Every structure is written in C-alpha cells, then in structure tokens.
Amino acid sequence: MSWWRSIFGNRADRIAVPDGLELAAGERPVAVARDNADGTVIATTYRLVAVPADATTPTLARPWHLVDTGAWRPETQVLSVSWVDHEPPSAWELAVAGALPVAFRERVQAxxxxxxxxxxxxxxxxxxxxxxxxxxxxxxxxxxxxxxxxxxxxxxxxxxxxxxxxxxxxxxxxxxxxxxxxxxxxxxx
Structure with missing residues (x-):
C-alpha cells in the first residue's frame, strides 16, 4: 500500500465539498476541513479553497505555487498561510482538521x-x-x-x-x- 493511500485512502467519493463549488477539468478534492465558523477549507489537486458557511462562492481559491509558507499548530488547530505575491496572509481555526494539514504540505511540496x-x-x-x-x-x-x-x-x-x-x-x-x-x-x- 502506498503512503498516499495509507494516509488518505480512497477519499474522492467521501469528501463533501460545498454545493456549487466548481472544479477545473482534472481537479479533485484531496482533503476537506471545517473551520470554527462552519466554513469549509478544501485542498484540491490544484489549489487551496475556502468557502464560508452557507455560501457557494469561495472567498479564497489560490494555486499551490503561490504559497510561500504555511504552519499547522495542532495545539490551537490553526492553519496559517503566507503568499509569495504579498496577498494578505490567511488563517483558519479548524474545528476538525482531518487530513488537511498533511494534504496542505504535500500539495505545496508538489x-x-x-x-x-x-x-x-x-x-x-x-x-x-x-x-x-x-x-x-x-x-x-x-x-x-x-x-x-x-x-x-x-x-x-x-x-x-x-x-x-x-x-x-x-x-x-x-x-x-x-x-x-x-x-x-x-x-x-
């Protein structure tokens, strides 16, 4: 069994993404987490996406190659991101992190x-x-x-x-x- 499957399994059929979220051809969700405001943070194969609660339009949809740094703080359940193009940093306090921190690191490294x-x-x-x-x-x-x-x-x-x-x-x-x-x-x- 590959390390990818041992961490993520066959998640494509089980990942719940917000209704109406458009994915590009070939793009698929890798990991999903809920933040403390009941929003959704999604790591896809191509980008990091954040959709607020009760919304279908992302407030953030940025490709992985624009991530400068990221940090996962398990003690506070906060995932933070800075961007190479100096867009304001992003941070989410996650209610349930799931595989998102691992997927975040893997996608940035990819x-x-x-x-x-x-x-x-x-x-x-x-x-x-x-x-x-x-x-x-x-x-x-x-x-x-x-x-x-x-x-x-x-x-x-x-x-x-x-x-x-x-x-x-x-x-x-x-x-x-x-x-x-x-x-x-x-x-x-």
Missing amino acids: SVVLVEQVSLGRHRRARVAVRKDLATGDLTVQAVYARGSDPSDQELATAVQEAADRLGEQAGLGDGGGSNSAGRSPVSD
Missing part, C-alpha cells in the same frame, strides 16, 4: 521543482525557486527576499538573478524564466 538559497550575509538573503502551477504544468521562477533584505541591493540582486538563471536552465526554461508568461516573481518579505 509545486516545488527546484530551490536555491542565496546568502551574502545576515540581512542579505533570498530564496529562489522554480515552482509548478499544478493545474497547467507551467513553471515559474520565484525569488523571495528574506525579511530585512533589500531587493535593491545590487550585489544581492545579481546573485538572485544568477541563481534564477541557473535554476531556470536546469528546469528547461532557458533564460531563468524571464520569458515565461508567469515570469520571474521577485518578492521581498
């Missing part, structure tokens, strides 16, 4: 193709990653500057660009992802 840390000193750091949009298969090079690092620091920016070029070449993007429609996303934390 979107990571390559990662390189750039460090030129304590406040001169960044993380460069090639991430995959799990819905389309498109690759994007992302650069996330560490808290306190200055993206206008020319030496750091050059090192980040060199890392992006290396990773982009390894991933078959040629020029570090600069010509990809999703492109390179330099982000500072």
